[in-house]
Amino acid sequence: PTIAYNTITDDRxxxxxxxxxxxxxxAVGLEYMIVPTTRVAGTIExxxxxALYQVMTPEPKEMLVGRSSDKIAVNSQNxxxxxxxxxxxxxxxxxxxxxxxxxxxxxLSFRTDFSTFNLNQEETAYISNNLDIYHTTIGITRKSKESELAVGLTYSFGHQDHLLRPVNLDPLSAKSETDFLFTSPGETSAKYHALGVIVGYTYFFK
Incomplete structure (x- = not known):
């Protein structure tokens, strides 16, 4: 079988x-004291x-895309x-x-970080994250007369079965001569896991 090798000319x-x-x-928030030693707080934002906008637009220059034997000229601005x-x-x-x-x-806390990814635009937005991420945090503080020390852990997780894949970096795929990075869109799945350590120290000046 014939394999097409794509090459890309970089326009720096x-x-x-x-x-x-x-x-x-x-955003609005509320704090409520259940008993003198226990407080519950919540917020919603x-x-x-x-709307779709251009973050950065390159200068209009001609760049060549395709195999060395049959390249085509395209506009960098597009x-x-x-x-x-x-x-x-x-x-x-x-x-x-x-x-x-x-x-x-x-x-102990829990918060959401829902995706703002817009699937209804005619053009694809490449910066926005397409994952809904959830964060849980647990920690403890120790307060003295001179200072306060805080330590904690944050675990973040997310999952998406239909993650938009606008770019397919597969140079061995059989494609036409005019194929570029964005000619084989599709969907994929992704998982997100992160663990963070929180350390804070406050010194009270007299």
Whole structure:
């Protein structure tokens, strides 16, 4: 069988302006003392939709794509532009603070980080994350007259069965001469796991 080997000509451009937009967000929170030693807090935050926009646009230059025997000319401004968009989402968090004595307090929390990835745009947004991620945190603080020490762990996890795959880096696939990076889109699955360590120290100046 015939195998087509794709090659890409790099159009290096420097000192390009970039603009990244963050959507409007509105948050409300509430803290409630169940008993003098136990407090519960919660918050909810809404993020507005962000329409498709160009983060960075290269200068219009001609670049060649394809095999050395049959390359085609394309415009860098069309192929190498960076775009982003975001759907509106609502995230929430809840936490519990438990005082064990005058020195030690324990904390337990859970919060969401839902994806703002926009699947309804005509163009694909390449910056936005397509995973809904959940975070759980547990920690403890020790307070003295002069300072406060806090230590904790954060575990984050997420899973997506239908992750959009706009790029397919497979040079051995049999493709036409005009194929570029984005000609074999599809779906894949992904898992996300992360563990973070929290250490904080506060010194009280007299």
């Amino acid at each position: 451009q420097e000192n390009l302006d970039a603009e990244y937009k963050t959507p409007l967000s509105i 809404w993020f507005a939709e962000q 192929y190498l532009k960076v775009e982003d968009a975001a759907d509106d989402v609502v995230n929430f968090a809840i936490a519990v603070e438990q005082a064990f004595n005058n020195q030690y307090k324990g904390y």
